[in-house]
Amino acid sequence: MTASTEAPSETRIPLNRERVLTAAVHLADREGIGALTMRHLGQELGVEAMSLYNHVANKEDLLNGVVEMLVSEINERVADVPPIVDADDWKRAMRDRILIARSVLVSHSWAPQVIESRTEMTPMLIGYYDALLGLMLQGGFSYDLAHHAMHALGSRALGFTQELFAPDGEGGSSQATGVSVREMAIAFPNLAGMLQVIAHDPAEDSLGWCDDQTEFIFGLDLLLDGLDELRGK
Amino acid sequence: MTASTEAPSETRIPLNRERVLTAAVHLADREGIGALTMRHLGQELGVEAMSLYNHVANKEDLLNGVVEMLVSEINERVADVPPIVDADDWKRAMRDRILIARSVLVSHSWAPQVIESRTEMTPMLIGYYDALLGLMLQGGFSYDLAHHAMHALGSRALGFTQELFAPDGEGGSSQATGVSVREMAIAFPNLAGMLQVIAHDPAEDSLGWCDDQTEFIFGLDLLLDGLDELRGK
DNA sequence: ACCTGAACACCGTTCAAGT
DNA sequence: ACCTGAACACCGTTCAAGT
Numbered sequence: 150m151t152a153s154t155e156a157p158s159e160t161r162i163p164l165n166r167e168r169v170l171t172a173a174v175h176l177a178d179r180e181g182i183g184a185l186t187m188r189h190l191g192q193e194l195g196v197e198a199m200s201l202y203n204h205v206a207n208k209e210d211l212l213n214g215v216v217e218m219l220v221s222e223i224n225e226r227v228a229d230v231p232p233i234v235d236a237d238d239w240k241r242a243m244r245d246r247i248l249i250a251r252s253v254l255v256s257h258s259w260a261p262q263v264i265e266s267r268t269e270m271t272p273m274l275i276g277y278y279d280a281l282l283g284l285m286l287q288g289g290f291s292y293d294l295a296h297h298a299m300h301a302l303g304s305r306a307l308g309f310t311q312e313l314f315a316p317d318g319e320g321g322s323s324q325a326t327g328v329s330v331r332e333m334a335i336a337f338p339n340l341a342g343m344l345q346v347i348a349h350d351p352a353e354d355s356l357g358w359c360d361d362q363t364e365f366i367f368g369l370d371l372l373l374d375g376l377d378e379l380r381g382k
Numbered sequence: 383m384t385a386s387t388e389a390p391s392e393t394r395i396p397l398n399r400e401r402v403l404t405a406a407v408h409l410a411d412r413e414g415i416g417a418l419t420m421r422h423l424g425q426e427l428g429v430e431a432m433s434l435y436n437h438v439a440n441k442e443d444l445l446n447g448v449v450e451m452l453v454s455e456i457n458e459r460v461a462d463v464p465p466i467v468d469a470d471d472w473k474r475a476m477r478d479r480i481l482i483a484r485s486v487l488v489s490h491s492w493a494p495q496v497i498e499s500r501t502e503m504t505p506m507l508i509g510y511y512d513a514l515l516g517l518m519l520q521g522g523f524s525y526d527l528a529h530h531a532m533h534a535l536g537s538r539a540l541g542f543t544q545e546l547f548a549p550d551g552e553g554g555s556s557q558a559t560g561v562s563v564r565e566m567a568i569a570f571p572n573l574a575g576m577l578q579v580i581a582h583d584p585a586e587d588s589l590g591w592c593d594d595q596t597e598f599i600f601g602l603d604l605l606l607d608g609l610d611e612l613r614g615k
Numbered sequence: 616a617c618c619t620g621a622a623c624a625c626c627g628t629t630c631a632a633g634t
Numbered sequence: 635a636c637c638t639g640a641a642c643a644c645c646g647t648t649c650a651a652g653t
Contacts (some may be wrong), residue, residue, distance in 0.1 A: 187646065199647085202616050208646065242618080260501070270547045272569075279570040286572055292579045300592070301601035303543050310536050311544060312505045336505070337512040339519055346525045359533070368534035371608040372601075379604075397636080420627065432628085433637050441627065 165203045170214045174257070182259035215270055216264055219257060220273040223250045226336060239288025240373050243281060247369060251308030261309045281306055289380055298376050305369055312361070399437045403447045407490070416493035446504055449497055452490060453506040456483045472521025473606050476514060480602060484541030494542045504544060514539055522613055531609050538602055
């Protein structure tokens with residue numbers, strides 16, 4: 150009975166949860182999170198959409214799995230960060246870990262919105278936060294301060310901030326809002342002034358005049374430095 | 383010809399953009415953002431879904447309008463904040479404005495995710511940020527520092543932070559992840575320890591052990607204090 | 616145990632038609 | 635100028651049926 154089906158057994162790899170999840174990540178990377186539908190994902194795997202339900206409870210579970218996949222990679226890479234040598238070293242270790250997390254997420258531009266739409270904690274995520282908390286406790290934080298610190302960092306602890314009005318940010322194409330440059334200078338004098346000064350100095354950063362990485366690190370250091378101060382109290 | 387239709391002219395208020403937008407806000411408030419569909423909203427207004435397209439370009443435009451509505455209310459309320467008396471007063475004024483913005487958004491729990499999903503700036507929003515920028519300039523910030531500050535604050539400048547894994551937060555119902563308390567204490571020792579210490583002290587805050595308002599203000603002051611420090615440099 | 620195909624109850628949006 | 639009704643191209647998900 151096996152003989153009859155042996156010939157066309159080509160690359161007929163059986164589907165499983167991991168294959169579904171990695172295909173989902175690649176699909177979202179390639180065509181955006183909007184293209185990640187059950188039907189489209191099934192097609193990607195050469196299978197009907199309904200087959201996916203054998204490996205994933207529903208779409209929510211699919212997205213949870215996808216996040217778990219990314220955070221799992223973060224946790225692997227973060228394991229290489231040198232441990233703390235003394236209490237004062239907490240900030241260095243925390244900064245390193247967070248920037249590693251960022252480097253993993255940065256190639257999945259859809260990840261922030263998917264992560265923020267999750268409603269339940271997953272083991273990998275708990276593990277990531279537990280390690281950060283451990284660093285702060287070694288750094289001499291009280292439980293209470295460490296708890297506040299986690300909330301203050303928010304998604305920054307995972308390496309991202311949701312930029313408000315992302316692409317052309319605060320001003321670039323003023324016609325998006327139907328406001329002329331002259332009208333804008335009158336209605337929004339402070340922004341207009343800032344644009345004039347900052348936009349004319351493109352030497353500072355290689356990217357546009359809002360370098361996401363630079364801004365992320367500025368905000369991160371502002372928070373970590375502030376926490377380092379409080380830690381001593 | 384008017385006579386025949388005069389009798390049943392009851393409360394036949396003609397639809398317009400503003401009525402559509404306020405109905406959308408109320409619908410989202412009452413039944414959640416998921417219930418805000420064109421069909422449902424039309425029904426709410428006693429009209430077919432397709433009629434809405436006479437007052438709103440599409441759903442994206444509807445959501446932009448809804449955000450504009452909320453920010454417009456913020457801008458009105460924020461006008462009452464006393465102006466700056468001297469440069470050192472910038473932080474007080476900024477804090478006051480941001481907490482007013484928060485007080486407006488707090489009754490629309492769906493607002494953060496809708497705002498963060500916007501891709502283009504709207505006039506009301508630009509106006510809000512322009513005013514904040516003005517405060518910082520009066521406070522002696524360089525354009526460059528003020529620009530960094532805006533990015534560092536991010537959505538906090540509008541009065542909200544997207545809490546990661548919102549409802550039962552970091553631990554409450556540990557069975558959501560299928561992990562027993564004992565297993566959790568082993569796998570996540572730091573979080574387990576924190577939960578034991580903090581959860582047993584419910585006197586501090588009236589709400590659960592994560593008071594959103596307290597945490598928001600902690601993070602906000604951390605950032606504002608740090609910026610105040612840099613301002614002097 | 617895994618996959619299929621048809622179906623259901625939804626979406627946003629178009630288009631031609633009404634008044 | 636505004637509204638309607640049918641239709642189109644999608645969603646996630648169910649269910650009975652196949653192998």
